Amino acid sequence: MIGIGDAAPPFLELDVPIEFVELFRRSAIIASISAAWRRLSSVRKR
Known part of the structure; x- marks a missing residue:
């Protein structure tokens, strides 16, 4: 766990x-x- 306290x-x-x-x-x-998968599948259906 490198730098978990930095951006935690x-x-x-x-x-x-x-x-x-x-x-x-x-x-x-x-x-x-x-x-993202749902968005791709909805774009592909059109």
Whole structure:
């Protein structure tokens, strides 16, 4: 974990388990990928 304190939101300064942070980051990545995939599929249908 290089530089997690540099650009981290203030809630990461609390005693949050690293598994929760990894799960949150993974769910955010999955949500952005699914949104981009939905946008691509809607463009392809036209």
